[in-house]
Amino acid sequence: xxxxxxIDGQRVNASDGQTFDVYDPSSGEVLxxxxxxxxxxxxxxxxxxxxxxxxxxxxxxxxxxRGRIMLRIAQAIRxxxxxxxxxxxxxxGKPLRQARTDVQVASRYFEFFGGAADKIxxxxxxxxxxxxxxxxxxxxxxxxxxxxxxxxxxxxARGVAPALAAGCAVVLKPSSEAPMTALRLGEIALACGLPxxxxxxxxxxxxxxxxxxxxxxxxxxxxxxxSVEVGIAVAKxxxxxxxxxxxxxxxxxxxxxxxxxxxxxxxQGVTNAIFQNAGQTCSAGSRLLVxxxxxxxxxxxxxxxxxxxxxxxxxxDPDMGPIISxxxxxxxxxxxxxxxxxxxxxxxxxxxPSGASLGRGFYYAPTLLDRVAPDMRVAxxxxxxxxxxxxxxxxxEEAVALANRSQYGLVAGVWTRDINKAMAVSSRxxxxxxxxxxxxxxGGVELPFGGYKKSGYGREKGLESLVSYTxxxxxxxxxxxx
Ligand code: NAD
Numbered sequence: 354x355x356x357x358x359x360i361d362g363q364r365v366n367a368s369d370g371q372t373f374d375v376y377d378p379s380s381g382e383v384l385x386x387x388x389x390x391x392x393x394x395x396x397x398x399x400x401x402x403x404x405x406x407x408x409x410x411x412x413x414x415x416x417x418x419r420g421r422i423m424l425r426i427a428q429a430i431r432x433x434x435x436x437x438x439x440x441x442x443x444x445x446g447k448p449l450r451q452a453r454t455d456v457q458v459a460s461r462y463f464e465f466f467g468g469a470a471d472k473i474x475x476x477x478x479x480x481x482x483x484x485x486x487x488x489x490x491x492x493x494x495x496x497x498x499x500x501x502x503x504x505x506x507x508x509x510a511r512g513v514a515p516a517l518a519a520g521c522a523v524v525l526k527p528s529s530e531a532p533m534t535a536l537r538l539g540e541i542a543l544a545c546g547l548p549x550x551x552x553x554x555x556x557x558x559x560x561x562x563x564x565x566x567x568x569x570x571x572x573x574x575x576x577x578x579x580s581v582e583v584g585i586a587v588a589k590x591x592x593x594x595x596x597x598x599x600x601x602x603x604x605x606x607x608x609x610x611x612x613x614x615x616x617x618x619x620x621q622g623v624t625n626a627i628f629q630n631a632g633q634t635c636s637a638g639s640r641l642l643v644x645x646x647x648x649x650x651x652x653x654x655x656x657x658x659x660x661x662x663x664x665x666x667x668x669x670d671p672d673m674g675p676i677i678s679x680x681x682x683x684x685x686x687x688x689x690x691x692x693x694x695x696x697x698x699x700x701x702x703x704x705x706p707s708g709a710s711l712g713r714g715f716y717y718a719p720t721l722l723d724r725v726a727p728d729m730r731v732a733x734x735x736x737x738x739x740x741x742x743x744x745x746x747x748x749x750e751e752a753v754a755l756a757n758r759s760q761y762g763l764v765a766g767v768w769t770r771d772i773n774k775a776m777a778v779s780s781r782x783x784x785x786x787x788x789x790x791x792x793x794x795x796g797g798v799e800l801p802f803g804g805y806k807k808s809g810y811g812r813e814k815g816l817e818s819l820v821s822y823t824x825x826x827x828x829x830x831x832x833x834x835x
Contacts, residue, residue, distance in 0.1 A: 354386070355372050355386050355387065355388055356385055356386065356387040356388065356532075356533070356536055356556075357388050358388045358390055358394055358398075358553075358554065358555050358556065359536065359539035359540070359543070359552070359553055359554040359555075360394065360397055360398045360401055360550075360553050360555065361397070361398075361401035361404075361549050361550045361553070362543055362548070362549025362550060363549070365388070365394075366388050367388040367389050367390055367391055367394055367557075368391045368393040368394050368397075369391055369393075371388075371389045371391070372386045372387060372388055372389055373386070373387055373389045373529055373556075373557075373558070374386055374387075375387055375444060375529070375530070375531070375532060375533065376678070377443050377444070377446070378445070378446035378674075378675040378676065378677050378678060378714060378715050379443070379446050379665075379666035379667055379668070379674065379675050379712075379714045380666065380712050380713060380714050381679075381712070381713040381714060381715070384443055384444060384533070385533060387529075387532055387533075387536075387556050388556070389529075389556070389557050389558065389561075389562070390526070390555035390556060390557035390561070390562040390565075391557070391561060391562070391565075392561065392562075392565040394555055394557075394562070395524070395526075395555060395557075395562055395565035395566050395569060396565070396569065398524045398553035398555050399495055399497070399524055399566075399569050399571050399572055400571070401549070401550035401553060402495040402522035402523065402524055402550055402551070402553060403494075403495055403522070403571065404550050405522045405548055405549065405550030405551045406492070406494060406495065406521075406522050408548065408550075410548040411520075411522065411548045411550075411551050412520075414520075415471075416470050416471035416473070416520070417470070417471045419467075419470045419471075419517065419518065419520065420467045420468060420469075420470030420471055420518070421467070422467075422517075422545055422546050422547055423463045423464075423466060423467030423470060423514065423517055423518065424463065424464060424467040424468075425545040425546065426463045426467075426541055426542050426545045426547070427460045427461070427462075427463035427464040427467060428460075429541045429544065429545050430456060430459055430460040430463065430510075430538075430541060431457070431460045433537075433541065434453065434456045434457065434460070435453075437452075437456045437459075437506060437534055437537060438452040438453040438455070438456045439452070439668060440533050440534055440537065441455055441456065441505065441506055441531075441533070441534050442667035442668050442674070443533075443667065443668060444505065444531045444532075444533040444534065445502060445503070445504075445505060445530075445531045445630075445667070445674075445677065446631070446666075446667045446674040446675040446676070446677060446714075446715075447630050447631070447667050447674050448667050448670050448671055448672065448673065448674050449667060449668055449669075449670040450670055451629060451630060451674075452667065454795075454796065455504055455506055455507045455796075456506060457796075458507050458510070458795075458796030458798060459506045459507050459509070459510035459538070460510075461796060461798045462507075462510040462511055462513075462514035462515075462798055463510060463514050465514070465798050465799060466514040466515045466517070466518035466819075467514070467518065469515075469518050469816060469819065470517075470518040470519075470520075473490050473518070473519060473819060473823060474490070475487055475488035475489045475490055475825070476488050478827075480829070482834075483831060483832060483833065483834070484829065484830065484831055484832075485829075485830040485832065486827065486828070486829045486830070487827075487828055488825050488826065488827050488828070489825070489826045489828065490519075490819075490823040490824070490825055490826075491520075491823060491824055491825075491826055492519050492520035492521045492822065492823060492824075493519070493521055493573050493574045493597075493821075493822055493823055493824045494521060494522075494572075494573030494574065495521065495522050495523070495524065495571065495572050495573050495574070496512070496516040496521045496522070496523045496524075496572070496573070496574045496575070496576060496822060497523075497524050497526070497566045497567065497569065497572040497574070497575045497576070497596075498512040498513065498516070498523055498524070498525045498526065498575075498576045498577075499526045499559075499563055499566060499567065499575070499576070499577045499578070499579065499587065500512065500525070500526070500527055500528060500535070500578050500579075501528050501578055501579045501580075502527075502528035502530035502531035502677055503531075503630060503633045503634060503635070503677070504630070504634075505527055505528065505531045505532070505533070505534050505535055506534035506535065506537075506538060507796065508578050509525060509527065509534070509535045509538055510538065511798075511813050511814060511818075512525075512576045512578070512599075512813065513525060513538070513552060515813075515818040515819050515821070515822050516574075516576075516822045517547070517551065517552070518819065518822075519819055519822035519823045521573075521574070521822050522550060522551045522552070522553075523551070523552050523553065524553045524555060524566060524572070525538075525539070525552065525553065525554045525555070526554075526555050526556065526557060526562050526563060526566050527554065527556050528556075528559075529556060529557060529558050529559075530677055530678060531677070532556035535554050535556070536554050536556065538552075538554070539552055539553070539554035559583065563583075563587070564590065567586075567587045567590040567591055568590040568591075568593065568594070569594075570594050572591075572594070572596055573596065574596060574597055574598075574599075574821065574822065575587065575591045575596050575597070575598045575599070576598070576599040576601070576811075576813070576821065577598060577599070577600055577601065578601040578602075578635075578813075579601075579602065580602065580603055580735075581602045581603050581807050584600050584602045584809065588600060597821070598811070599803070599809075599810070599811030599812075599813065599821045600804070600809035600810050600811060601635065601802075601803060601804070601808075601809050601811075601813060602635070602761075602763075602804060602807060602808050602809040603635055603735040603737075603761060603763070603807070603808060604635050604636055604637070604639075604735060604761045604762075604763030604764060604804070604808050605639055605640055605732075605733065605734070605735055605759050605760075605761045606626075606636055606637060606638050606639060606640065606761070606763050606764040606765055606766075606784065607638070607640040607641075607642050607755070607756040607759075607765050607766070607782075608622070608623050608626055608638040608640070608641050608642065608765075608766040608767075608768065608792065609642045609746075609752050609756055609765065609766065609767045609768065609778060609782075610623070610641065610642065610643045610644065610647060610651060610768040610769075611644050611647070611749075611752075611767075611768065611769035611771070611774060612644040612646040612647040613769055613770045613771055614647070614768035614769050614770065614790075615768075615770065615790070616647075616650065616651065616654065618768070618790060619651065619768045620651070620654045620655060620658060622638075622766065622768065622790075622791060622792045623638060623641055623651075623655060623741075623766075623768075623792075624655060624658050624659070625792065625793075626638030626766060626792040626793070627639055627641075627719075627739065627740075627741045628659070628662065628672070628673050628719050628739050630674075631673050631674055631675065631676055631717070631738065631739045632736070632737065632738045632739035632740060633676070633677060633681070633737050633738065635763060635808075636763050636764040636786075636793070636802075637737075638741075638764070638766055638792055639735070639736065639740070639741060639742060640732060640741075640742050640744065640759075641655075641741055641742070641743045641744065642744050642745075642746055642752055642755050642756060643743065643744070643745055643746070644745070644746060644747070644752070645745045645746065645747055648743075648745050652700055652721065652723055652743060655700075655701070655721060655741075656700045656701040656721055659701035659702060659718075659719040659720070659721055660701050660702075660719075662719045664706050664708075664711070664716055664718065664719070665708070665710050665711065666710065666711075666714065669710065673719060673739060675711075675714045675715045675716045676715040676716065676717055676738060677715070678715060679715055681715070681737065681738065682705075682715040682716075682717055682738075684736070684737070684738070685717050685736060685737075685738030685739075685740060686705075686717070688730070688731055688734070688736045688738070688740060689703055689720060689722070689731075689740060691730050691731060692722045692725065692729065692730070692731035692740075692742070695726070695729040695730065695731065696724065696726065696729070697722040697723065697724055697725045697729065697731060697742070698722070698723045698724045699720065699721070699722065699723075700721035700722070700723040700743070701718075701719060701720060701721040702717070702718035702719050702720030702721065702739070702740075703718065703720050703722075704717075704718055705717055705718065706718045717738055717739055718739070719739045720738075720739055720740045720741070721741050721743060722740060722741065722742050722743060723743045724743070725742040725743055725744050726744070727744055727755055727758050728758075729742075732744060733759065733760070735761070749774060749777065749778065752778065753778055753781045753782065756778070756782050756784075757781075757782065757783050759806075760806055760807045761804070761806060761807055761808045762782075762783045762784040762785065762804055762805030762806040762807075762808050763784060763785055763786070763803075763804045763805075763808035763809075764784055764785065764786045764787070764788070764792075764793075765779075765782045765784040765786070765787050765788070766787075766788045766789075766791070766792040767779055767782075767787065767788070767789050767790075768789075768790055769789075769790075775789045775790070783805045783806065784804075784805055784808075785801075785802060785803045785804050785805055785808065785812070786800065786801075786802060797814055798814055798815075799814070799815050800814055800815050801813075801814055801815040801816075801817035801818070802814040802815070
């Protein structure tokens with residue numbers, strides 16, 4: 354059976370009837386056959402979104418009612434949590450408990466932004482007697498959203514929920530590597546009463562569906578989450594139509610560990626930050642900057658932890674699942690070879706694991722690259738796999754300089770018992786989010802998230818993200834005294 358596109362409230366085949374196969378990375382087996390959106394399908398989806406905006410059912414809806422539909426979606430996601438988590442785990446390969454968290458976070462996005470739908474307010478501006486000047490935040494229109502494969506339901510919900518809260522209509526293009534839960538989200542939204550055309554879901558390739566959506570002259574806003582390289586291409590396409598863009602791109606985020614840090618807490622935090630989702634996380638803590646005095650003890654503990662991790666099929670809920678594809682696995686292998694060639698030492702992993710349960714899946718062992726120098730490629734480039742680059746520093750000045758020695762600036766972690774040191778580092782780090790003695794905050798739905806430097810611009814998550822889905826109209830009224 355083919356998983357159809359969702360356009361204008363209907364499940365449909367692609368206009369040319371083409372499909373693509375989606376693979377389970379745990380086994381390499383085909384998981385599903387999915388309709389492959391064409392340019393014509395994208396055009397139809399964008400037009401149906403415009404029709405929804407012009408309709409009474411969505412364009413004329415009360416903000417509170419918009420919020421209620423979103424709260425129903427949040428509840429429906431929770432009601433189907435186990436089924437969605439299982440599907441996400443099979444599609445993406447992530448351990449089941451991580452997929453369960455992703456589903457809960459997706460639900461939270463609809464809850465959080467559903468609650469905000471009737472609280473999007475403007476200002477009054479004092480111009481003096483005889484004037485009333487006020488601003489209105491209007492929906493920006495049709496939001497095109499292009500998402501990657503690493504957190505499909507979370508990132509899908511992260512963009513869709515604020516857009517709906519603001520009153521927009523959305524065309525969502527999931528990655529062809531992992532499109533399944535985005536389609537379920539589209540189904541759920543319809544079943545919860547979201548009018549047809551308000552959320553269209555159009556899986557397809559980047560080169561056809563992605564390009565068609567980014568260059569569509571009738572979209573009004575674009576949210577892109579993915580690599581820097583594709584992000585630049587997408588931003589240029591949007592620029593041709595003067596379409597504003599939110600760019601959520603890659604990272605090489607540092608965890609800065611001082612010798613006075615709580616070692617147990619740090620080992621736990623640093624391990625999760627790199628190995629969650631097999632390191633395929635934009636905000637992965639993929640650079641460990643450790644004070645020289647603490648290096649040996651910390652690396653020993655991290656290595657023991659990495660070696661003890663169970664790697665296996667996502668649905669068996671191991672500590673770490675497979676890599677998304679053979680291609681990505683080979684990229685990771687290449688980077689580890691490059692690191693070794695540059696002089697890094699393997700402190701754990703550095704190879705494909707073996708084991709009967711791993712079959713033909715795309716697995717790589719949790720890997721620590723020690724003795725990394727700051728300008729090595731493995732210290733500078735996003736590997737997007739379970740590979741931690743370890744670099745030492747001697748003092749706070751050097752720690753800050755190393756943390757900022759990157760083209761990226763998405764997230765940073767600081768680990769110390771000294772609050773003054775923590776505050777000094779956090780104020781000087783160039784990153785969109787800084788965590789102190791923790792890393793991530795359970796999905797961080799409420800916290801503005803986005804990049805400095807080449808990690809992107811614009812903010813997702815938190816009330817901050819509503820800015821991208823609204824446009825400000827200023828109304829100036831002149832009246833005479835009577
Ligand atoms: P990618 O850039 O290859 O693809 C992202 C999306 O863009 C996919 O849907 C893809 O089909 C589409 N696409 C590809 N080429 C296109 C084109 N020419 N025009 C329009 N669309 C196109 O990224 P990926 O491999 O799916 O994901 C990994 C990358 O995403 C990493 O760099 C990671 O850091 C980044 N990422 C960032 C965030 C964040 O919030 N900052 C979150 C997750 C992932």
